[in-house]
Amino acid sequence: MDTSYLFYSGVFAIIFIFSVGVLSLAQTSQTRLPLPPGPKGSIISGVAGLMPKLEPWKTYASWSRHFGDPIISFRVYNRIIVVLNDVTSVRNLLEKRAHIYSDRPVSWMYNTICDRGKAIFNVSSLDERHKQYRKLLKTGLGVRATRDFWPLLQTEVETLVEGLTRSPEKHESHIRRNAAGVIMKVAFGYTVTEDDHFIKVAEEAAKVSGWATAPGRWLVDYIPTMRFIPSWVPGADWKRQGEAWRARLRHLSHVPHQWVKDQMASGTYIDSFTSRLLRPDGHQFVNAEQEDIIKWCAGGLYAGAGDTTVSALISFIHLMALHPEVQRKAQIEIDDIIGVDQLPDPPKLGKLPYLAAVLKEVLRFAPVGNIALPHRVIVDDEYAGYRIPKDATIIANVWAIMHDVSIYSEPFIFNPDRFFAPSGNDPQTDPRQFAFGFGHRSCPGIHFAETTMLLAMANVISQFDISLPSNTKVPPTIEYTSGITSHIKPFDIQITPRTNNKA
Numbered sequence: 001m002d003t004s005y006l007f008y009s010g011v012f013a014i015i016f017i018f019s020v021g022v023l024s025l026a027q028t029s030q031t032r033l034p035l036p037p038g039p040k041g042s043i044i045s046g047v048a049g050l051m052p053k054l055e056p057w058k059t060y061a062s063w064s065r066h067f068g069d070p071i072i073s074f075r076v077y078n079r080i081i082v083v084l085n086d087v088t089s090v091r092n093l094l095e096k097r098a099h100i101y102s103d104r105p106v107s108w109m110y111n112t113i114c115d116r117g118k119a120i121f122n123v124s125s126l127d128e129r130h131k132q133y134r135k136l137l138k139t140g141l142g143v144r145a146t147r148d149f150w151p152l153l154q155t156e157v158e159t160l161v162e163g164l165t166r167s168p169e170k171h172e173s174h175i176r177r178n179a180a181g182v183i184m185k186v187a188f189g190y191t192v193t194e195d196d197h198f199i200k201v202a203e204e205a206a207k208v209s210g211w212a213t214a215p216g217r218w219l220v221d222y223i224p225t226m227r228f229i230p231s232w233v234p235g236a237d238w239k240r241q242g243e244a245w246r247a248r249l250r251h252l253s254h255v256p257h258q259w260v261k262d263q264m265a266s267g268t269y270i271d272s273f274t275s276r277l278l279r280p281d282g283h284q285f286v287n288a289e290q291e292d293i294i295k296w297c298a299g300g301l302y303a304g305a306g307d308t309t310v311s312a313l314i315s316f317i318h319l320m321a322l323h324p325e326v327q328r329k330a331q332i333e334i335d336d337i338i339g340v341d342q343l344p345d346p347p348k349l350g351k352l353p354y355l356a357a358v359l360k361e362v363l364r365f366a367p368v369g370n371i372a373l374p375h376r377v378i379v380d381d382e383y384a385g386y387r388i389p390k391d392a393t394i395i396a397n398v399w400a401i402m403h404d405v406s407i408y409s410e411p412f413i414f415n416p417d418r419f420f421a422p423s424g425n426d427p428q429t430d431p432r433q434f435a436f437g438f439g440h441r442s443c444p445g446i447h448f449a450e451t452t453m454l455l456a457m458a459n460v461i462s463q464f465d466i467s468l469p470s471n472t473k474v475p476p477t478i479e480y481t482s483g484i485t486s487h488i489k490p491f492d493i494q495i496t497p498r499t500n501n502k503a
């Protein structure tokens with residue numbers, strides 16, 4: 001933070017203290033119920049200084065234990081944040097009261113200054129557009145649509161296998177290329193190449209979006225009146241930065257959409273999410289408003305799919321190296337059901353229950369989104385004797401639920417067998433209920449994601465053995481990155497062709 005920023009912080013701290021005072025007075029008179037317990041922090045910034053940079057989900061879980069309650073709350077500047085650390089509160093609030101718990105917290109920097117308030121991840125649930133987006137995504141990514149994409153998923157997975165055969169040590173980049181190749185084809189009918197321009201466009205958009213939405217980075221997110229400061233005012237560098245990002249993001253989102261339109265005009269194009277929706281009856285083009293909706297939806301696909309399936313697949317290959325017995329069992333299932341000389345294809349995925357259990361266990365053991373995405377409650381609410389104030393940010397601690405011993409026995413052990421029912425016990429809860437989010441914001445790509453991941457997993461282990469290097473003395477410790485999408489920190493693994501090693 002530079003000095004001018006600190007100056008603004010000082011000026012607006014005064015406005016802020018005043019508004020916090022007014023807010024708390026209004027709230028006290030509204031109801032006597034307390035907020036859920038939690039750390040208090042300082043009068044101005046709340047717990048901003050205590051916010052963990054690494055693995056915040058673990059800190060939230062430890063605060064929950066400390067305060068003896070699965071629901072905790074704290075304040076960061078003028079925002080109340082409520083964290084739900086157990087399955088009961090998540091179900092009761094985010095699912096059963098989804099009509100009031102499905103909005104997103106406003107990021108003034110991103111939504112307003114960068115003009116990204118219509119993006120699928122950010123659009124308000126109160127905006128009519130949110131319903132329209134969800135409807136399009138449901139149709140465009142549902143069971144039937146995914147089936148139409150089977151041939152292209154098959155082609156892309158063959159490219160993945162080829163890449164791993166050629167340069168197994170570059171496994172991460174082959175997996176990334178596979179995810180990008182799939183989603184670019186599905187969204188725009190575009191075939192990615194090595195060092196691809198479209199991928200660079202999408203990655204730049206993701207990077208800028210990450211900077212503009214970084215929690216705690218932009219004071220304007222906590223003091224929204226700052227957005228009215230003109231960008232020419234000395235020291236308003238953050239505003240100038242936001243405006244530059246606005247222009248860049250607008251350009252970036254235009255690039256692939258315009259490409260599809262040009263291809264359609266030329267008469268030779270590959271059918272895609274965008275092309276189908278632009279000419280729903282095969283002839284007539286949709287109107288400008290509908291076209292804008294399609295553009296925002298397709299733009300959200302890379303953001304939704306790009307890093308998430310990559311995270312799960314990278315976890316998968318590392319966990320297979322650590323658990324050869326699980327890998328072997330999954331390989332035997334594939335060999336028996338699909339055949340030793342056949343490549344697994346999408347229609348056969350449903351016949352592989354053990355592999356499906358391995359995917360569930362990957363999503364549970366190494367959650368892709370440890371705190372999903374934050375929600376916002378749109379009215380004052382009460383729950384379990386607590387006040388949940390309007391506009392509070394609601395975070396579901398998915399990591400805590402996935403490692404809750406009352407739901408998953410031995411939660412820190414990787415064991416796909418937990419999803420079967422040995423000797424009369426019930427199988428343990430399906431973690432997909434938590435891995436893909438909640439209420440009206442739950443992931444619309446779930447079916448599509450599962451198909452692409454199972455296909456990649458089946459093909460990789462049917463063709464390769466994944467192991468730790470033979471000179472490994474001590475098995476590596478598993479660690480994760482701390483972003484919105486969490487990744488296993490890679491350790492050395494070996495990927496070798498399986499041809500002479502099949503059952």
Ligand code: HEM
Nearest residue numbers: 121304305308368369372373436437438441442443445449
């Ligand atoms: C391992 C794979 C994936 C996981 C674990 C995952 C998880 C999630 C989570 C946790 C959310 C937020 C839900 C909430 O706010 O409660 C979400 C939202 C979303 N996901 Fe996924 N996702 C995955 C793959 C995909 C794919 C492949 C696509 C698209 C092809 C996709 C598209 C989206 C979109 C558009 C949203 C925003 C929904 C909204 O705000 O209304 N996701 N996903």
